[in-house]
Amino acid sequence: MRKNPERRTALVDAAIEVLAREGARGLTFRAVDVEAGVPAGTASNYFASRDDLFTQAGGRIYERLQPDAPTMAKAADGAYDRATLTELMYELVGRIAAFRTGYLALLELRLEATRRPELRAVLTERVRADIDANLSNHGESRMPGDATSVLLLYLALNWLIVEQLTLPEIFTEREVRDLVAAAVERALPATPCPPAPAGVPAPGPGR
Amino acid sequence: MRKNPERRTALVDAAIEVLAREGARGLTFRAVDVEAGVPAGTASNYFASRDDLFTQAGGRIYERLQPDAPTMAKAADGAYDRATLTELMYELVGRIAAFRTGYLALLELRLEATRRPELRAVLTERVRADIDANLSNHGESRMPGDATSVLLLYLALNWLIVEQLTLPEIFTEREVRDLVAAAVERALPATPCPPAPAGVPAPGPGR
């Protein structure tokens, strides 16, 4: 088992590309070698098994997907209002969709996790950490919305990204933007009303 | 190219199982033969190519996923209020998650659509039809909520199902139920307020 860390990272990153392009079943030692531009057999020396490749790729994707310095800064510095939150979510979708191969690889890994308990454990831990991080980030910032808002946004935006990456013709760019805005808008708990026009008690479907 | 329609259907259904279990790359003529319990070579006689297999499977899944007589009836007959809608959505999530292999196969196909234009065209058409059907069903029924509500529910619930099927330990059954309820609750446009307590102008994050 070789140690060289740069090489190892390069190989894992190559594995992500292969995953996105060829699918989980296409992730082989040889394919990684080719993608990374190293001699055949190299990946064999760096990973104990294919399982190992999968789990390392799973870990690495979150490493690359999670942190995002400039956005984090904006999240911390910006105003804590709905408009800023919308802007942030819009950036989030754009940013993740931009790392197309990473997200597609992640989907492949999720499906592969169906078959590989070890991978499932790794992904479960990462996803849980991701969600928890979102929750506590949101809690610490003073953005509007509660924990439920965060979870609902998580759900809706994830599928929105799936839709964009796999069947881009379903929603236009405009529709995507509108959906992000609507998701933020409605994910927030009902806000107290602006002062009602007049004595009209405003019926409508009460909760 | 053989014609026997029962056999063809059986083969396509077998293909769906294979997709869910082995992934897109594992969908081969031989694997379909084995899954369907027919002699080797049979699938070769029924499908012009692997592409053909994929597109036929894509069509068939929606055939099996879409219609659902009892639920449709409930949607039409039930009361048109939020509680009924919630119940309906809960059933929807349960029902789709129950056809586990079908939904997983669909995800595999979405990823494969990334590589096969023909398959992408088929899926795009089906998904669009699905969304349109949801929109118009909702419009015709007199359920609360607007088109945006339907789309947001579509997004959130889809990912919720993905989460359940691929990493079931992330959300407990209870959390899933709560998330479905919250999704319905908040997907609906903000309702007019109940009469405010007193002259307090209700500040909070204005839009």
Next chain:
DNA sequence: ACTGTAGTACTACAGATGGAGTGGTGTCAA
């Protein structure tokens, strides 16, 4: 009842690809 024919089920094979794993050799630096 006989037979020809068409459609289909089943079998077998040719040809080819691609991958896992491993051992061996070259190279460089401590």
Next chain:
DNA sequence: TTGACACCACTCCATCTGTAGTACTACAGT
């Protein structure tokens, strides 16, 4: 010199596609 790694080569193995060829079944015409 020794150890760690890069690189290369080779063997063994599993699988797939596409197609050709054979066997079965049903039916129609006579």
